[in-house]
Amino acid sequence: MTEFVLVADIGGTHARFALVGADGEAINPVVLRCADYEGPAPAIKAYLADQAGGAAPRRGAFAVASVIDGDRIELTNCPWRFSIETTRQALGLERLEVINDFTAVALSVRHLKPGHLVAVGGGAARPGSPVAVLGPGTGLGVSALVPSASGEWIALDTEGGHVTMAAATEREARILERLRGQFDHVSAERVLSGQGLVNLYQAIAALSGHQAVFSTPDVISKRGLDGSCPISREAMETFFAMLGTVAGNLALSLGAKGGVFVAGGILPRMADAFRLSSFRTRFEAHGRFQPYLAGIPTWLIVHPLPAFVGLAELVRDRESA
Numbered sequence: 001m002t003e004f005v006l007v008a009d010i011g012g013t014h015a016r017f018a019l020v021g022a023d024g025e026a027i028n029p030v031v032l033r034c035a036d037y038e039g040p041a042p043a044i045k046a047y048l049a050d051q052a053g054g055a056a057p058r059r060g061a062f063a064v065a066s067v068i069d070g071d072r073i074e075l076t077n078c079p080w081r082f083s084i085e086t087t088r089q090a091l092g093l094e095r096l097e098v099i100n101d102f103t104a105v106a107l108s109v110r111h112l113k114p115g116h117l118v119a120v121g122g123g124a125a126r127p128g129s130p131v132a133v134l135g136p137g138t139g140l141g142v143s144a145l146v147p148s149a150s151g152e153w154i155a156l157d158t159e160g161g162h163v164t165m166a167a168a169t170e171r172e173a174r175i176l177e178r179l180r181g182q183f184d185h186v187s188a189e190r191v192l193s194g195q196g197l198v199n200l201y202q203a204i205a206a207l208s209g210h211q212a213v214f215s216t217p218d219v220i221s222k223r224g225l226d227g228s229c230p231i232s233r234e235a236m237e238t239f240f241a242m243l244g245t246v247a248g249n250l251a252l253s254l255g256a257k258g259g260v261f262v263a264g265g266i267l268p269r270m271a272d273a274f275r276l277s278s279f280r281t282r283f284e285a286h287g288r289f290q291p292y293l294a295g296i297p298t299w300l301i302v303h304p305l306p307a308f309v310g311l312a313e314l315v316r317d318r319e320s321a
């Protein structure tokens, strides 16, 4: 009988659950709103009973949008707080592994198929070179895959979404200056996330002497992409360009000649606009290192659940160790 592993991708807004079999395919996937449950154990119990036919998996692997340091997990952008050990016991699991959500996305990238990726410029990936991963969702996740001397790939646990956001133009400097009046530290996540898009829109509205009338990222992206609101349009253009700055910085810091993968819940909803945006020009616009970056390929991950692919890989790896 196939032994299924319980996998979970727990973000700031949504928690996604599925069962993964020996072939690595996720079955019975569901998306639940974190706010509807007190924590992962009650949400998973409901999932197993209602959507997974009463399955009783013995192993679990979770990808969580949080720093992973010991037993206690505190999500950065949602009120869930839990102990790994208590959750393991509550779910009757023999083994439960918890990794950062973007570490899981990094583990997925070597296993994604061409249909799961949209190419956004650059040359060919250099085999055996580091790979960078970043993605705006409720927060801004960042990770990387680096080769070890023995040829294994190591996915890094990072908090790279909280690096200081730098301006590349005078207008961006004014936008960031405005946001500095609002936040102690204007990190990349303060502009490159769902709330980050709202922050950009509000700052641009204030600088342009307009009233900010929209307050949710989906409305701002819709009005920006259909061109019906100039403030929203500038917010979207700034979002794509600033993501290019951060992705280029990351590629330089890592020597990511294996490519840069962009993930997260926002951009797959607007893949064409992203591909045609200033993201790629800005990615390369790093002065003397433009030719270096011009050779590095960038892709948008459009697979709906890349973290599950990474978790399946983690489980397979542990079993073969």
Ligand SMILES: Nc1ncnc2c1ncn2[C@@H]1O[C@H](COP(=O)(O)OP(=O)(O)OP(=O)(O)O)[C@@H](O)[C@H]1O
Binding pocket: 010, 011, 012, 013, 014, 015, 065, 077, 101, 136, 137, 138, 139, 140, 141, 193, 194, 195, 197, 217, 218, 219, 221, 222, 264, 265, 266, 269
């Ligand atoms: N059409 C849209 N345009 C822009 N932003 C959107 C759109 N739809 C949803 N969002 C924003 O995307 C974010 C949700 O992203 P995602 O689905 O990756 O959530 P998550 O996995 O819970 O997040 P994370 O893992 O980053 O904590 C929310 O901030 C939401 O407001």
